[in-house]
Amino acid sequence: MAESRPELLDLARRVVGWARDGEQVEAYVSSAREVEVRAYEGEVESLSSADSAGAGIRVVTGNRQGFAYAGSLDEAVLEETLAEARDNAAFATPDEHVGLAQPDGVEAAALELWRDGLAGVSSARKVELALELERRVRAADPRVRGVRVAEYADAQVEAAVASTAGIAVSSRRTACNLAAMALAEERGETQTGYGLSVGRDLADLDVERAAVDAVERATRLLGSRKAPSARVTVVLDPRVTATLLSILGGTLSGEAVLKGRSLFADRLGEQVGVPALTLVEDPTDPRAYRASTHDGEGLACRRNVLLADGVLQGFLWDSYSARRAGSASTGSALRGGFKGTPHVGCRALALPPGPHSPQEVLALVGQGLFVQAVSGVHSGVNPISGDFSVGAEGLMVRGGELAEPVREVTIASTLQRMLQRVVAVADDLEFLPSSAAGSTVAIADVSLGGT
Amino acid sequence: MIEEAVVRRVLGAALLTGGDFAELFVEDRRGVSAALDDGRVEQVSSGRDRGAGVRVVVGDTTGFAHTAELSESGLRQAAEAAAAAARGGGGGVREVALTRRPVRSRPAAVPPETVAKAGKVELLARADDAARGAGGAIRQVTVGYSDSRRRILVANSDGVLAEDDQVRTRFSVSCVAAGDTGLQTGYQTAALTVGFELFDRVEVEDLARRAARRALTKLSARPAPSGVVPVVVASGSGGMMIHEACGHGLEADLVKKASSVYAGRVGDQVASPLVTMVDDGTLGDDWGTFAVDDEGRPTGRNVLINDGVLTDYMWDLLRARKEGRESSGNGRRESYQHLPMVRMTNTYLVNGTEDPDEIVRQTPHGIYVAQLGGGQVNTATGDFVFGMTEAYLIEHGRVTEPLRDANLIGNGPDVLRHIDAVGNDFSTIPGTCGKDGQSVPVGCGQPTLRVTQMTVGGTAGG
Numbered sequence: 001m002a003e004s005r006p007e008l009l010d011l012a013r014r015v016v017g018w019a020r021d022g023e024q025v026e027a028y029v030s031s032a033r034e035v036e037v038r039a040y041e042g043e044v045e046s047l048s049s050a051d052s053a054g055a056g057i058r059v060v061t062g063n064r065q066g067f068a069y070a071g072s073l074d075e076a077v078l079e080e081t082l083a084e085a086r087d088n089a090a091f092a093t094p095d096e097h098v099g100l101a102q103p104d105g106v107e108a109a110a111l112e113l114w115r116d117g118l119a120g121v122s123s124a125r126k127v128e129l130a131l132e133l134e135r136r137v138r139a140a141d142p143r144v145r146g147v148r149v150a151e152y153a154d155a156q157v158e159a160a161v162a163s164t165a166g167i168a169v170s171s172r173r174t175a176c177n178l179a180a181m182a183l184a185e186e187r188g189e190t191q192t193g194y195g196l197s198v199g200r201d202l203a204d205l206d207v208e209r210a211a212v213d214a215v216e217r218a219t220r221l222l223g224s225r226k227a228p229s230a231r232v233t234v235v236l237d238p239r240v241t242a243t244l245l246s247i248l249g250g251t252l253s254g255e256a257v258l259k260g261r262s263l264f265a266d267r268l269g270e271q272v273g274v275p276a277l278t279l280v281e282d283p284t285d286p287r288a289y290r291a292s293t294h295d296g297e298g299l300a301c302r303r304n305v306l307l308a309d310g311v312l313q314g315f316l317w318d319s320y321s322a323r324r325a326g327s328a329s330t331g332s333a334l335r336g337g338f339k340g341t342p343h344v345g346c347r348a349l350a351l352p353p354g355p356h357s358p359q360e361v362l363a364l365v366g367q368g369l370f371v372q373a374v375s376g377v378h379s380g381v382n383p384i385s386g387d388f389s390v391g392a393e394g395l396m397v398r399g400g401e402l403a404e405p406v407r408e409v410t411i412a413s414t415l416q417r418m419l420q421r422v423v424a425v426a427d428d429l430e431f432l433p434s435s436a437a438g439s440t441v442a443i444a445d446v447s448l449g450g451t
Numbered sequence: 452m453i454e455e456a457v458v459r460r461v462l463g464a465a466l467l468t469g470g471d472f473a474e475l476f477v478e479d480r481r482g483v484s485a486a487l488d489d490g491r492v493e494q495v496s497s498g499r500d501r502g503a504g505v506r507v508v509v510g511d512t513t514g515f516a517h518t519a520e521l522s523e524s525g526l527r528q529a530a531e532a533a534a535a536a537a538r539g540g541g542g543g544v545r546e547v548a549l550t551r552r553p554v555r556s557r558p559a560a561v562p563p564e565t566v567a568k569a570g571k572v573e574l575l576a577r578a579d580d581a582a583r584g585a586g587g588a589i590r591q592v593t594v595g596y597s598d599s600r601r602r603i604l605v606a607n608s609d610g611v612l613a614e615d616d617q618v619r620t621r622f623s624v625s626c627v628a629a630g631d632t633g634l635q636t637g638y639q640t641a642a643l644t645v646g647f648e649l650f651d652r653v654e655v656e657d658l659a660r661r662a663a664r665r666a667l668t669k670l671s672a673r674p675a676p677s678g679v680v681p682v683v684v685a686s687g688s689g690g691m692m693i694h695e696a697c698g699h700g701l702e703a704d705l706v707k708k709a710s711s712v713y714a715g716r717v718g719d720q721v722a723s724p725l726v727t728m729v730d731d732g733t734l735g736d737d738w739g740t741f742a743v744d745d746e747g748r749p750t751g752r753n754v755l756i757n758d759g760v761l762t763d764y765m766w767d768l769l770r771a772r773k774e775g776r777e778s779s780g781n782g783r784r785e786s787y788q789h790l791p792m793v794r795m796t797n798t799y800l801v802n803g804t805e806d807p808d809e810i811v812r813q814t815p816h817g818i819y820v821a822q823l824g825g826g827q828v829n830t831a832t833g834d835f836v837f838g839m840t841e842a843y844l845i846e847h848g849r850v851t852e853p854l855r856d857a858n859l860i861g862n863g864p865d866v867l868r869h870i871d872a873v874g875n876d877f878s879t880i881p882g883t884c885g886k887d888g889q890s891v892p893v894g895c896g897q898p899t900l901r902v903t904q905m906t907v908g909g910t911a912g913g
Contacts, residue, residue: 041511043510043511043512044512045512046512046514046515047512047513047515047537048515049515049516050517051519052519053519054500065493065494066496067494067496067497068496068497068498069498069500070498070499071500071501071502071519072499072519077499081499084497085497088496088568089495090568091492091495091569091572092492092493092494093491093492093493095493123536146708146709148708183709183710183831190712190831190832191831191832192829229677229678258489259488260590260627260629260634261591261627261634339498341496375827375829375834375835375836376825376826376827376837376838376858378825378838379824379825379826379827379836379838379840379858380836380838380856380857380858382856384627384634384636385633385634385635385669386633386634387855387856389856389857389858389908389909389910390858390908391834391835391858391908393834407832407834408906409860410677410836410858410860410906410908412675412908412910413910447909447910449677449860449906451678451679451906
């Protein structure tokens with residue numbers, strides 16, 4: 001496991017060099033080194049260390065695409081994988097728009113997403129962080145009865161993509177995080193709260209904040225009950241907003257538009273949201289957790305404005321969908337590691353900060369429901385029809401302040417209506433381990449389902 | 452997959468730093484998938500992934516390392532890394548004697564690798580035609596085919612040596628229909644732990660028409676109500692509700708961390724006497740069926756709740772060792788890159804005696820859920836949600852108007868107590884279960900049942 005790897009870009013280029021005449025070949029090669037430490041009751045519950053690497057190969061021949069991957073960087077295996085991808089291409093329906101990304105001259109942002117320091121951190125230090133996190137969660141409040149999760153995790157990821165179209169880029173990044181789930185109990189009732197801290201190396205991590213966040217979120221829900229069904233204004237916690245933006249991002253994919261699966265397909269240039277709403281996708285913002293210099297096809301990532309003052313400005317494209325739509329790639333191809341082919345997706349959505357603090361947003365709303373967490377997003381939000389219905393827990397807002405806790409309720413609306421009912425966006429932009437950053441957002445006219 | 456002598460030496464290396472327990476898990480996975488979208492076969496993909504994970508346990512600490520290098524030196528390095536992570540007290544050479552377990556999953560009648568890719572791709576177009584033929588309002592169709600063959604070897608310092616060969620095949624269709632009210636969706640999946648013989652049992656055209664009909668029906672759907680109502684859940688996908696409402700809370704790892712509302716409740720009446728709940732990794736060819744779990748333990752049929760009384764939890768090896776009992780065959784992992792934990796296999800509620808139509812007739816007002824689309828639970832509080840992807844109003848004992856998608860929310864123990872009717876029409880469906888970032892195939896099932904009160908999260912007045 002310790003031996004050095006062949007340079008990834010060299011390897012990707014070598015695979016591309018095996019292309020036959022008239023054949024387009026793209027090789028995506030990646031490797032990752034990951035460590036995860038879990039603490040439980042003052043002991044290390046587990047310490048996992050992992051090295052993994054692999055390659056995904058696309059072949060385009062006669063307007064048909066084939067793909068194959070292997071969890072190995074062995075050249076003989078990659079030769080077989082290329083042959084398999086070539087064989088697979090024969091079964092696709094010919095499509096004149098199929099093809100690899102063509103270099104478009106857009107310069108990649110100079111982002112430093114790699115920290116040398118992370119590689120030098122000892123396992124002992126990582127263990128200590130996980131133990132300290134657990135200790136602080138337990139010590140923060142007498143009502144903390146247990147810690148379901150207290151973990152430290154990090155990753156050093158390198159990737160390269162090369163193609164016969166002239167793409168040859170590589171990138172690397174580091175990431176680390178602390179996560180805790182506190183269990184608080186009072187009078188036989190249990191509540192949970194999740195806290196986290198993320199960064200690129202240890203200096204970015206804040207153990208106290210992760211611990212306090214987990215504990216506060218659990219304890220403030222103690223004594224919660226169902227609320228009566230009503231039409232309310234909801235104030236979304238930044239994490240909930242990030243979840244909502246990620247779903248919204250999916251509806252603005254050019255691929256969804258082309259294939260008749262976007263509720264915004266015919267609405268370019270229209271006022272789809274309130275004028276206070278601007279939505280930007282900017283993977284070149286180094287603060288974004290999924291910031292990246294290049295997209296999954298090797299084109300430069302770039303800043304894309306999706307909504308400006310509530311008006312729909314455009315969609316996101318990868319090279320295939322752009323070619324089909326007669327548009328240009330927005331550098332928005334994502335890859336789920338070496339096992340997947342590129343598809344359109346978001347990395348770094350954010351709402352530019354509004355003029356109010358979160359407290360001012362609560363005051364502005366007066367009466368409503370502050371939503372701390374939602375559940376059932378995958379089952380309850382239909383990004384094609386726009387129907388939105390999720391489980392929620394949080395605190396009632398009364399007189400502009402947080403009041404009694406609420407659990408086991410649902411909140412429902414449609415994505416279309418929610419954009420038109422945004423009351424305020426706060427100034428507390430927070431970068432989260434997600435494809436979107438979050439901020440406190442108030443949305444009116446939402447159905448609360450309870451008793 | 453790996454010679455027995457090599458396995459013994461790798462386990463020996465893992466125990467060198469004084470581990471109480473060591474395990475080697477080797478996996479070789481191959482698969483083919485094909486997708487049709489927008490009328491075109493977009494792509495056929497194939498993949499191969501293999502490697503090994505080594506786990507060493509010292510006291511309450513587990514060290515784990517994995518490698519894609521299956522040579523003896525690669526395996527030994529992983530073993531040493533896992534042993535270093537667990538750092539036992541005393542060292543010393545220990546010999547491990549292995550006993551091979553004879554149990555294996557039923558071989559596929561038609562192994563997927565023996566079927567030409569053209570034969571797999573042809574299914575996609577047939578489903579696309581059938582779905583589009585179901586109505587002019589069908590605007591988009593996505594069809595997916597995938598097969599996988601997963602060979603595993605598990606050996607541990609208790610002397611276990613087990614191997615399995617698990618073949619799975621899946622076919623799914625999703626449709627988008629367009630109408631005056633916007634876009635609506637419908638999907639249908641067939642997935643079994645079998646080879647290409649899946650298509651002797653499942654007609655892809657039929658599957659496609661069912662997905663299309665669901666999207667078309669919803670074009671005239673009205674917003675779901677909001678508030679507390681009686682809910683009748685149709686046979687099959689309602690198993691998802693059992694999985695979320697109760698299954699996760701009976702996983703011993705969560706129970707032992709006091710993260711479950713069912714902790715300390717064995718012997719208690721936790722559900723309506725109509726409820727008998729089982730987790731069964733041997734159930735037919737279901738999606739969660741396999742012979743040997745990822746810790747080398749044969750799967751079995753485990754009764755969790757009997758006539759409403761909690762009888763047992765589900766166990767993996769580590770949790771069971773601590774309690775001085777046997778694993779229940781529920782130790783699973785997504786791949787060799789993951790540590791095993793307690794997971795469900797096929798989890799279901801057994802048949803009752805009532806006629807499902809009669810259950811609806813005896814419900815004056817409520818919601819009839821024909822298909823569920825997944826869910827989520829907080830095991831510590833028991834609160835769970837699941838999505839309705841095909842649902843109707845029940846008015847005067849009759850299923851009437853279709854409803855738009857919405858979530859239902861409930862509390863597991865509450866819902867189990869409020870089941871007041873169980874039908875005799877048991878069936879199962881395939882699903883994917885996620886826990887702590889790992890996904891595994893599971894099955895779930897139930898007969899038609901009624902819950903007297905659940906909260907539905909629609910936008911219309913209750």
